Amino acid sequence: MEIRSLTKALRLLDALGEQPGTLGVSELARQLELDKSSVSRMLRTMEQSGYVEQDPKTQRYSLGIRMGVLGHKALRRxxxxxxxxxxxxxxxxxxxxxxxxxxxxxxxxxxxxxxxxxxxxxxxxxxxxxxxxxxxxxxxxxxxxxxxxxxxxxxxxxxxxxxxxxxxxxxxxxxxxxxxxxxxxxxxxxxxxxxxxxxxxxxxxxxxxxxxxxxxxxxxxxxxxxxxxxxxxxxxxxxxxxxxxxxxxxxxxxxxxxxxxxxxxxx
The missing domain is CATH 3.30.450.40 (GAF domain)
Known part of the structure; x- marks a missing residue:
């Protein structure tokens, strides 16, 4: 169960990374063929850790600063x-x-x-x-x-x-x-x-x-x-x-x- 949840979370990050703008919960759920409640829970969890960010006005999501930091470290190495x-x-x-x-x-x-x-x-x-x-x-x-x-x-x-x-x-x-x-x-x-x-x-x-x-x-x-x-x-x-x-x-x-x-x- 934990492995499947991790796989879903990684797919979410990939989807957000491929999008130049922001994506809503419904769009992500539809794109990844997941239920909205699961997508919403995962996004909230990742937001708390800084891996995704939510626009307070539109409620849509994008990759967070934490992903940028990790990517920069990987590239430097x-x-x-x-x-x-x-x-x-x-x-x-x-x-x-x-x-x-x-x-x-x-x-x-x-x-x-x-x-x-x-x-x-x-x-x-x-x-x-x-x-x-x-x-x-x-x-x-x-x-x-x-x-x-x-x-x-x-x-x-x-x-x-x-x-x-x-x-x-x-x-x-x-x-x-x-x-x-x-x-x-x-x-x-x-x-x-x-x-x-x-x-x-x-x-x-x-x-x-x-x-x-x-x-x-x-x-x-x-x-x-x-x-x-x-x-x-x-x-x-x-x-x-x-x-x-x-x-x-x-x-x-x-x-x-x-x-x-x-x-x-x-x-």
């Missing part, structure tokens, strides 16, 4: 590296190339994990690698989706070193390029950091809409043709979106722009 692991492995197997995930650290792309396919020679970027942000796919992704003020600060702090003849070293040109990355939702390193290596990456967002990482795939340029990059793009974007959802990001198809507004990420 979720480890990005651990959460990303299955997505890295899947990308490596699907593409046949090495996949990576990086975060922004000291104004550079800090590689926190990677996965290699079972066969073949791959482009290796050891965990702990610090790479420049202006000429790597992961780095450009991490910078492109930052708020404008922070993006300018990051770019001003670094030197646009020409690692290859393809490296973008013109500040204005780099800003335009990053605008394109943000618009397209994906960044490509076309032998800009190392001759013979091409990469593609997409942003990972956390629960509050801020970019917290970048996930991508790298490979030798003879294998990584334009055709393969086009084929990988939806896979990399998809992995980034699924990982973002795992981290609590709920804005389906949208990211936070430098001005704070939502912009569509093309898929």
């Amino acid at each position: 979720l480890d990005l590296r651990e959460a990303a692991r299955p997505f890295l492995e899947a990308l490596a197997e699907e593409t046949g190339e090495c996949s990576h995930i990086a975060i922004l650290a000291d104004n550079r792309a800090f590689y926190i994990d990677q996965a290699s396919p079972r066969r073949g020679v791959v482009v290796d970027a050891p965990i702990g690698t610090l790479a420049p942000v202006h000429c790597t796919a992961l780095g450009k992704t991490l910078v492109a989706f930052q708020p404008e003020a922070l993006r300018e600060e990051i770019l001003a702090a670094g030197v646009l070193e020409p690692f290859t003849r393809r490296t973008i070293v013109d500040p204005a040109g780099l800003v335009r390029h990053l605008d394109s990355v943000r618009e397209q939702g994906v960044a490509i390193d076309d032998e800009e950091f190392s001759i013979g290596v091409r990469c593609i990456a997409a942003p990972v967002f956390r629960y509050d809409g801020a970019v917290c990482g970048a996930i991508g795939v790298s490979g030798p340029s003879p294998r990584v043709t334009d055709e393969r990059l086009r084929a990988w793009e939806p896979r990399v974007k998809g992995a980034a979106a699924e990982l973002s959802a795992r981290l609590g990001w709920e804005e389906d198809g949208f990211a936070v722009s430098p001005e704070g507004a939502s912009v569509r990420v093309r898929t």
